[in-house]
Amino acid sequence: DTAVSQTPKYLVTQMGNDKSIKCEQNLGHDTMYWYKQDSKKFLKIMFSYNNKELIINETVPNRFSPKSPDKAHLNLHINSLELGDSAVYFCASSPNGGAILGSGANVLTFGAGSRLTVL
Amino acid sequence: KQEVTQIPAALSVPEGENLVLNCSFTDSAIYNLQWFRQDPGKGLTSLLLIQSSQREQTSGRLNASLDKSSGRSTLYIAASQPGDSATYLCAVRRMGGANNLFFGTGTRLTVIP
Numbered sequence: 001d002t003a004v005s006q007t008p009k010y011l012v013t014q015m016g017n018d019k020s021i022k023c024e025q026n027l028g029h030d031t032m033y034w035y036k037q038d039s040k041k042f043l044k045i046m047f048s049y050n051n052k053e054l055i056i057n058e059t060v061p062n063r064f065s066p067k068s069p070d071k072a073h074l075n076l077h078i079n080s081l082e083l084g085d086s087a088v089y090f091c092a093s094s095p096n097g098g099a100i101l102g103s104g105a106n107v108l109t110f111g112a113g114s115r116l117t118v119l
Numbered sequence: 120k121q122e123v124t125q126i127p128a129a130l131s132v133p134e135g136e137n138l139v140l141n142c143s144f145t146d147s148a149i150y151n152l153q154w155f156r157q158d159p160g161k162g163l164t165s166l167l168l169i170q171s172s173q174r175e176q177t178s179g180r181l182n183a184s185l186d187k188s189s190g191r192s193t194l195y196i197a198a199s200q201p202g203d204s205a206t207y208l209c210a211v212r213r214m215g216g217a218n219n220l221f222f223g224t225g226t227r228l229t230v231i232p
Contacts, residue, residue, distance in 0.1 A: 004162075035222075042222065042224050043208065043210075043220075043222035044222070045220065090162060090163065092163075108153075108163075108165060108220065109165070110155075110162040110163035110164070110165075111162050112162040113162050
């Protein structure tokens with residue numbers, strides 16, 4: 001069973017469209033994340049949710065809207081797609097991201113990534 | 120602001136060699152440091168996690184060290200194998216706040232059979 005699954009794996013779309021990437025984790029983790037990996041392979045955090053509540057919202061255009069219907073899901077919706085949005089988006093989860101806990105709580109499990117190409 | 124740098128960006132070694140990957144960070148106020156492996160189409164896999172109070176962690180042929188005061192970490196891979204070919208990323212977690220990892224740009228390792 002895949003621990004953190006993202007769909008779709010590949011997404012090609014035109015500028016101006018609205019698209020969503022879905023993420024689900026079956027690990028029972030409390031915290032989920034979205035990271036963006038740019039063409040230089042640099043990973044940057046975008047959002048973090050703990051038990052469906054937003055706890056990190058880095059400098060991301062408001063065209064990006066995360067939605068967490070329950071703690072096992074964190075979906076990423078993007079409006080009015082731009083060329084610069086092309087990247088690989090990674091979803092991740094961890095047991096608990098809101099407090100300083102033992103070592104096991106800090107290990108993130110990542111999904112396989114979703115490659116978005118905006119034409 | 121925390122910046123994480125990895126050198127070299129790419130490395131090719133013949134099978135069986137021992138190798139070291141380097142990671143440096145600018146702010147020593149970290150909670151822990153993780154090494155990840157990235158395989159195309161398979162996402163990121165966590166390899167080792169070192170708490171700020173620890174000096175090293177070992178898992179099989181991998182050994183990661185941490186020198187927080189100098190802002191450096193190394194990942195030592197012994198007796199490299201072609202299956203070790205991947206991009207290796209280090210990430211530091213800042214003190215306090217939520218679980219926010221700052222990633223380096225990675226080292227692309229190729230082990231030649």
